[in-house]
Amino acid sequence: MNTTVSEAPVSTWQARRWPQEREARIPAWIYSDPLLFQREMEVFHHGPTWNFVGLECEVPAAGAYKRSWVGTKSVLMVRDEEGGIQVLENRCAHRGAPICWENKGVVKDFTCPYHHWNYDLCGNLQGLPFLRGAMGKGGMPRDFRKDQHGLRRLRVATRRGLVWATFGDATPDLESYMGEEILALLDRTLGSGRLRLLGYNRQLLPCNWKLYLENSRDPYHATLLHSFFLTFGLLRTDTAFRAVPTLGGRHAIMASTYSAATAGTQNEVTKQLASLKTDFVLQDMDVVKPVDEFGDSSMINFSVLPSVFFQQHGNSLAIRHIIPKSESSTELSWTHYGFAEDDPAMHERRIKQANLMGPAGYVAVDDSEVLAQMQPVAESAPDSVQVVEMGGRDVAAQETMVTEALIRGFYAYYREKMGL
Amino acid sequence: MSQWHRAASLDEMQEGEPLAMQVGEVALAVYKLGCEAHAIGDLCPHQKDVKLSDGFVDGDVVECPMHQSCFDIRTGKVMGPPAREDVPSYPVKIEDGVVYVEV
Amino acid sequence: MSRQDSGADAPTRAQLRDFYDDYALALDDGDLDRWTTFFTDDCLYRVVSRENFQEGLPLCTMECRGIAMVRDRVAALRETTVFEPRTLRRMVSCLRVNEGGQGASSQANFALYESMSDRETHLLLVGRYLDRVVRQGGELKFRERVCVYDNYRIRTSLVYPV
Numbered sequence: 155m156n157t158t159v160s161e162a163p164v165s166t167w168q169a170r171r172w173p174q175e176r177e178a179r180i181p182a183w184i185y186s187d188p189l190l191f192q193r194e195m196e197v198f199h200h201g202p203t204w205n206f207v208g209l210e211c212e213v214p215a216a217g218a219y220k221r222s223w224v225g226t227k228s229v230l231m232v233r234d235e236e237g238g239i240q241v242l243e244n245r246c247a248h249r250g251a252p253i254c255w256e257n258k259g260v261v262k263d264f265t266c267p268y269h270h271w272n273y274d275l276c277g278n279l280q281g282l283p284f285l286r287g288a289m290g291k292g293g294m295p296r297d298f299r300k301d302q303h304g305l306r307r308l309r310v311a312t313r314r315g316l317v318w319a320t321f322g323d324a325t326p327d328l329e330s331y332m333g334e335e336i337l338a339l340l341d342r343t344l345g346s347g348r349l350r351l352l353g354y355n356r357q358l359l360p361c362n363w364k365l366y367l368e369n370s371r372d373p374y375h376a377t378l379l380h381s382f383f384l385t386f387g388l389l390r391t392d393t394a395f396r397a398v399p400t401l402g403g404r405h406a407i408m409a410s411t412y413s414a415a416t417a418g419t420q421n422e423v424t425k426q427l428a429s430l431k432t433d434f435v436l437q438d439m440d441v442v443k444p445v446d447e448f449g450d451s452s453m454i455n456f457s458v459l460p461s462v463f464f465q466q467h468g469n470s471l472a473i474r475h476i477i478p479k480s481e482s483s484t485e486l487s488w489t490h491y492g493f494a495e496d497d498p499a500m501h502e503r504r505i506k507q508a509n510l511m512g513p514a515g516y517v518a519v520d521d522s523e524v525l526a527q528m529q530p531v532a533e534s535a536p537d538s539v540q541v542v543e544m545g546g547r548d549v550a551a552q553e554t555m556v557t558e559a560l561i562r563g564f565y566a567y568y569r570e571k572m573g574l
Numbered sequence: 575m576s577q578w579h580r581a582a583s584l585d586e587m588q589e590g591e592p593l594a595m596q597v598g599e600v601a602l603a604v605y606k607l608g609c610e611a612h613a614i615g616d617l618c619p620h621q622k623d624v625k626l627s628d629g630f631v632d633g634d635v636v637e638c639p640m641h642q643s644c645f646d647i648r649t650g651k652v653m654g655p656p657a658r659e660d661v662p663s664y665p666v667k668i669e670d671g672v673v674y675v676e677v
Numbered sequence: 678m679s680r681q682d683s684g685a686d687a688p689t690r691a692q693l694r695d696f697y698d699d700y701a702l703a704l705d706d707g708d709l710d711r712w713t714t715f716f717t718d719d720c721l722y723r724v725v726s727r728e729n730f731q732e733g734l735p736l737c738t739m740e741c742r743g744i745a746m747v748r749d750r751v752a753a754l755r756e757t758t759v760f761e762p763r764t765l766r767r768m769v770s771c772l773r774v775n776e777g778g779q780g781a782s783s784q785a786n787f788a789l790y791e792s793m794s795d796r797e798t799h800l801l802l803v804g805r806y807l808d809r810v811v812r813q814g815g816e817l818k819f820r821e822r823v824c825v826y827d828n829y830r831i832r833t834s835l836v837y838p839v
Contacts, residue, residue: 257728263656265621265641272641272656280656281641286630288639353729353736356830382757436752437745485830490736505735506742509750514724514739514835520759522834527761 167193172574173539177403177565178547183536185362185529191481197571198460199225199478202322204331206462206475207231207241209489210315211349217260217275223477223485224319225461229308230254230264231317234275241319242277243306253305264305277305314344316473332458333401339456342448343464343471348494352504355488355512359522361529363478364568366486369521370455370463370474371406371560373397374544379524382516398551402570403563409454410555412444440506441516444468447500457560459567467517469500470507482529486522488512581666581673584611592627592636597677602664603627604673605647607634611673614650615661618643626661688810688817690774693783696810696817701767701787704838709751712838717811717818718744724824724839727804738826738835750838760836764792765801767839781807787824789839791832802826802839 166183167190173179184190199205205224212220213233220231221244228244230253244252246266253266253273263280264273271282279300287293308319311328318328329337359366369375373395377384398407436442444453447469457463463474471492477485488511492504510517532538542565545557549566552559568574579597587593587606594603594616601616603626618624618638629639634647643657650663665676688696703711716722724739741747768788775782784807791801804826811820824839 258732262658270621270640274655281638281643283640285642286637286639288628351734353732353734354726355736355738356726357834358830358832360833379759380757381759382753385757436749438743438749441746441749487830501735505737505740506746508736509740509746512738513831513833516753516758519834519836523760526833 167574170574172569175547177549177562177569178541178543180540180542180561180565181536182532182538182540185365185532186481186536188481191362191478193572195225195478200227200321202320202325203460204311204318204320204325204328204458205460206458206473207310207317207319209349209351209473209491210239210312210317211351212258213239215260217262218258219254219261220258221254221256223475224308224321226478227321228252229319231319232275239310239312239317240276241308241310241317242273243308245306246271247279247303247305248282273305277307279303279305314341314347315349316340316344333405335398335400335407336405336456336458339407339454339464342454343466345493346495350492350494350496352490352492352508355490357486357513357522358479359484359486359525360482361484361525362481362532363476363484365525365528365532366476366484366521367457367460367463367564368561369525370457371408371564372558373408373555373560374558376555379520380517382510393555394553395555396551396553397545397555397557397560399549399560399563401567403549403560403565403567404459405457406560406563407454407456408555408560409452411451412453438506440503441509442468444507445500445503459564465511467510468507469503470511471504472508472511482533576676578667578674578676581611581613581675583672584609584668585671587611587673590631592631594625594627595675597675600677601625602662602675602677604666604675605631605636607647611666611668612647613664613666613675614645614647615664617661618657619652619659619661620657688812690772692817693774693810694772697769697772697785697806700819701769705766709754709838713744713747713751715819716744716747716822717813717820720744720747720819721821721823722747722819722838723822724826724835726829727825727827728829730823730825738831739838754836758836760834761793763794763836765837766790766792769806781821781823782809784808787839799832801832802828802835804828804839 167187170183173181207222208220208231213231216233216235218233222229222231230242230244232240234240244254246253248269248271251266251268253264272280274280284292285294308321311318394411396409453466455465461476465472465474472488472490475487477487479485490508492501512518542558542561545552545559549559549563581595581604582593589606592603592605602613603616604611604613616625616627618626620643621640624638624640626636626638630637635644636647637644641656644653645661646653650661652660667674700715722741723737725737729736741750770786772785784805786805789802790798792798804824807823808819809821810817
């Protein structure tokens with residue numbers, strides 16, 4: 155069982171104080187303290203939060219499973235015999251070995267490779283070798299009860315084809331955890347819920363998970379770092395934009411409207427920006443000519459604490475799963491999807507536009523590279539302090555890309571939950 | 575082409591101690607129940623390299639030693655998971671106190 | 678892909694070996710313009726994880742359908758991508774020539790080593806090429822090059838073509 159914070163060795167982080175400017179500042183020690191990292195896992199990923207696990211369409215048949223992560227814990231998303239979804243911790247109740255060593259499969263039940271303890275699809279312990287001993291010797295004590303030694307089951311919620319799970323007993327229901335605005339956006343982006351899996355991209359970022367989360371709540375950098383966006387009118391400085399923190403900074407929404415008529419072109423202010431490359435034209439413009447499939451001329455991306463970012467870039471739809479590995483290492487796993495209703499043209503569009511995303515993405519590489527550079531610097535200067543005052547010092551919603559309100563919002567929420 | 579094979583004399587057999595037999599490729603075991611004998615396939619359908627006859631016999635039920643799947647000794651019917659298939663049941667006759675199994 | 682190589686045009690093993698090495702060296706030298714000349718106009722270039730490939734999933738890490746997208750990848754890399762400078766070196770081995778049919782006409786293993794300016798070299802990507810090579814105007818070209826990488830995940834980013 156976990157020791158409580160008061161019993162654990164006193165960590166440096168507990169003796170530290172957040173700068174007095176509160177969420178307008180970020181102290182660098184939060185990116186490198188290993189005990190702080192463990193505490194974050196307890197509070198956020200393994201605590202009373204809803205975590206993205208996978209898509210229902212990844213486990214279509216009874217006995218189908220997919221291995222995934224909630225925080226640093228390996229979990230199995232399983233389709234049970236009644237057609238429901240189970241999420242089980244991938245850790246044998248016996249000695250703690252992982253019972254499943256593959257990413258996907260179809261099984262009748264799970265048998266741990268070590269001592270062959272056997273569990274049904276809901277994680278109940280069905281059998282174990284030599285329960286009664288062998289040749290009259292050994293065996294488990296007579297009062298051993300299998301029903302007390304099953305796999306740990308997470309609470310599961312599914313909505314529009316997505317599977318969420320929580321370790322927390324006190325986690326509120328999914329709808330309350332998301333809040334109205336995020337729920338509406340989930341329903342928008344998941345549409346009919348008849349999702350079609352297009353595939354995965356995965357990368358290992360040598361940085362703290364919060365650096366990626368902040369990056370995904372930082373519209374300020376979008377037109378500066380990502381000159382691809384700017385050059386092809388995917389973002390323009392005159393784009394109507396809303397940056398909205400929700401539920402006290404727990405989640406964040408970045409919503410922009412674009413015009414299919416002007417996509418691929420720049421306005422005058424854009425043309426003055428240093429990151430613009432005026433000589434650069436694409437030979438195949440399909441990657442920057444999205445179709446307004448949601449019928450609202452909007453590109454809406456949103457970040458759901460603790461571990462997932464919903465991407466809509468043109469017609470490239472993806473779920474980015476932030477999987478922390480250590481205080482200095484994070485796996486970023488992209489699940490790209492479309493809909494069963496997609497016609498071949500839309501399917502091709504999604505695949506082509508995916509070139510902007512992922513570990514080789516025209517846009518996404520910029521983020522990976524910058525974050526990889528930041529981590530060692532943060533580690534070398536833990537007492538240094540970052541300034542996040544763009545757009546002011548508060549955490550109210552703003553109608554501009556040029557704001558760090560969403561980052562401030564996250565840290566207001568973070569500090570409250572972490573007691574910092 | 576099935577044949578009758580000699581198992582053992584009924585008096586030599588003990589309840590709760592099945593007799594494992596191999597007839598060609600078929601692994602089976604013979605169980606004594608009172609003055610009757612029954613024969614069922616010996617390899618557990620759940621994990622096929624495990625012999626039911628190494629398991630625990632409780633009345634007319636045999637429990638696989640590996641994951642405790644239970645089978646009806648008289649019929650070979652599976653009684654619960656993790657195994658999901660029955661084991662075959664073989665005809666038995668007793669002549670002059672000797673048990674024979676037809677395979 | 679209905680055109681088949683005729684027996685007379687089929688490249689020899691030695692020619693293929695040279696062609697594969699030329700490709701690797703062009704990229705190792707950073708000659709991205711020359712890289713684009715290795716492909717036919719109607720080419721398909723893909724860099725895809727084994728995970729996606731084995732499941733038959735369409736998403737790739739890089740995908741160029743046609744020479745225009747191949748050139749665009751070079752242009753984006755040159756003009757807009759922000760990344761730490763690095764050197765990549767490619768090891769190509771186990772060339773196998775397949776006998777016609779619908780599958781790859783040839784294949785080989787690859788390993789990419791990545792060296793940054795201030796830390797140790799590491800293995801970035803390893804996998805195999807599955808190719809369709811044709812002869813055009815006396816030269817060999819890739820009509821199709823699918824780079825299936827074994828890595829479960831990519832270390833930070835994949836900046837250059839494979």
